[in-house]
Amino acid sequence: MLINNRFEVDLVRSKVTDRDTGDQxxxxxxxxxxxxxxxxxxxxxxxxxxxxxxxxxxxPGGEEGLNQAISGLRKLLHDEQKQLIETLPKKGYCFHGVLSDNIPAAKRKLFKPVYVAGILLLVILTVFTFLFYRTSRNSYTNQSSTEEHIRLFKIDSARQAEKLKK
Known part of the structure; x- marks a missing residue:
C-alpha cells in the first residue's frame, strides 16, 4: 500500500519505507x-x-499511549501540519492521505530473466548429472556383479578354511 505516493506500507513486515529518503x-x-x-x-x-x-x-493507560502513537505516526509520515492525520478535538482522528494499492513494477522485486535462465540451466545440469551417474553406476554394477560375487565367495571360503585349520 502506498500513502501519498511516498510512504510504502508493508503490512506483512510491519514496515514503512519513505521513498524520498529510502528510510525504512x-x-x-x-x-x-x-x-x-x-x-x-x-x-x-x-x-x-x-x-x-x-x-x-x-x-487504562491507553489514552496516553494513543497520544504518543499519533505523535509517532505523524513524525514518521512527516505530518507536521497535522493534515494527514487530523485531530478532531475530544472526538478522535481522521486520516486524509491519498492511498493506492498498486506499487509500480520498478519497485517490485521480481526475478530477472537472467537469474531464471541460470537457475533453469542449473536444474537441467543437475538432473543430467544424476541420470548419467545412475546409468553409469548401474552398468558398472551389472558388469562386475558376477565377478565381485565370485571374488567375495573365494575370500569367504578361504576365511572359513583358515578357521577350520585352527
Missing part, C-alpha cells in the same frame, strides 16, 4: 494496528474510545 522504519504492533485502523476508516472519524478499545484493548 519497522513499526511496533500497536503502531501498525493504529495506522491500519486509520487507513481502513479513510476520510471518516475514528473515535478515541474505539481506538483505545481496538488497539489498546481498553488498557
Amino acid at each position: 522504519t519497522r513499526l511496533e504492533p500497536r503502531l501498525m494496528k493504529l495506522l491500519c485502523l486509520l487507513i481502513e476508516n479513510h476520510e471518516r472519524l475514528v473515535t478515541r474510545p474505539l481506538i483505545i478499545k481496538e488497539v489498546w484493548d481498553d488498557y
Whole structure:
C-alpha cells in the first residue's frame, strides 16, 4: 500500500519505507494496528474510545499511549501540519492521505530473466548429472556383479578354511 505516493506500507513486515529518503522504519504492533485502523476508516472519524478499545484493548493507560502513537505516526509520515492525520478535538482522528494499492513494477522485486535462465540451466545440469551417474553406476554394477560375487565367495571360503585349520 502506498500513502501519498511516498510512504510504502508493508503490512506483512510491519514496515514503512519513505521513498524520498529510502528510510525504512519497522513499526511496533500497536503502531501498525493504529495506522491500519486509520487507513481502513479513510476520510471518516475514528473515535478515541474505539481506538483505545481496538488497539489498546481498553488498557487504562491507553489514552496516553494513543497520544504518543499519533505523535509517532505523524513524525514518521512527516505530518507536521497535522493534515494527514487530523485531530478532531475530544472526538478522535481522521486520516486524509491519498492511498493506492498498486506499487509500480520498478519497485517490485521480481526475478530477472537472467537469474531464471541460470537457475533453469542449473536444474537441467543437475538432473543430467544424476541420470548419467545412475546409468553409469548401474552398468558398472551389472558388469562386475558376477565377478565381485565370485571374488567375495573365494575370500569367504578361504576365511572359513583358515578357521577350520585352527
